[in-house]
């Protein structure tokens with residue numbers, strides 16, 4: 001595992017590829033019809049326009065950043081955040097691998113990756129010690145984005161792992177042996193704190209916790225944080241919570257801003273200034289096997305994930321993020337950067 005570049009490169013043109021099956025013809029769009037008629041060209045063009053800074057790249061990390069997207073609470077936006085942040089980082093010019101560690105396989109579905117039972121998957125890596133390189137597939141829509149899919153086999157892995165040697169560090173070993181250069185690895189965890197999530201916490205240095213802006217948002221987080229402390233103490237001294245992302249934020253409600261305030265006073269600097277708005281486009285995209293970045297690149301949901309990715313990339317190299325100059329395109333929705341609301 002290594003990172004091949006620490007220079008800021010311009011966003012590259014994604015490779016045109018066949019992905020017609022996932023572009024729904026009758027899909028309604030927030031953005032006007034694009035000029036380029038290949039879907040990927042369309043996506044890239046609109047994303048670049050939306051960012052308003054074609055040719056400007058983001059700094060790449062010196063070493064691969066392995067980020068564990070975890071929260072044992074279900075439905076808070078772990079998978080949505082994993083796939084959309086990963087696509088955003090790739091559109092910003094990075095090389096990104098998504099590891100789907102949830103037997104539901106939602107991240108694989110959202111990235112349009114085949115994950116029926118016979119497909120080589122992360123189960124084979126964890127339980128059969130198969131090299132990660134043999135299961136990784138390129139994501140057809142986005143250049144620089146890859147996925148290690150999960151199949152239904154993974155449902156049995158929690159139990160099968162128990163009797164295996166080094167059961168907590170099997171993913172870590174697989175990642176360490178992976179030779180391809182990568183800037184980011186994002187691991188999508190299941191909504192539990194079992195051996196699969198422990199494998200993720202041992203494999204990564206950074207934990208990214210998506211928090212849904214709803215009542216009880218912080219409930220149960222103490223248990224996750226204790227697990228992070230335990231894994232840091234015994235298995236992975238580098239592990240820390242680096243990033244908190246507020247998801248499904250509805251700037252019109254008092255509840256959302258109250259939850260945001262509470263999370264900020266609790267976690268402080270770890271909370272990204274950018275929050276993700278509740279967006280129909282975000283929730284529609286997976287049923288087309290797409291991220292919101294290719295499904296509707298100019299939508300508020302796509303822009304907020306692009307901006308969150310920018311913030312993560314800048315923080316990673318120690319650059320202070322300036323929320324006043326957030327690239328929120330035509331939407332300029334202040335609720336996405338509720339630090340300045």
Ligand SMILES: Nc1ncnc2c1ncn2[C@@H]1O[C@H](COP(=O)(O)OP(=O)(O)OP(=O)(O)O)[C@@H](O)[C@H]1O
Nearest residue numbers: 074075076077078079080191248277278279282283
């Ligand atoms: N910003 C958003 N706006 C609207 N809907 C969203 C948003 N983020 C996530 N959703 C929807 O909320 C649901 C839960 O999201 P997601 O699957 O990402 O959560 P999760 O934490 O991965 O769930 P699980 O714990 O089951 O793995 C999905 O239907 C998703 O489409």
Ligand SMILES: [Mg+2]
Nearest residue numbers: 078079102106
């Ligand atoms: Mg999920």
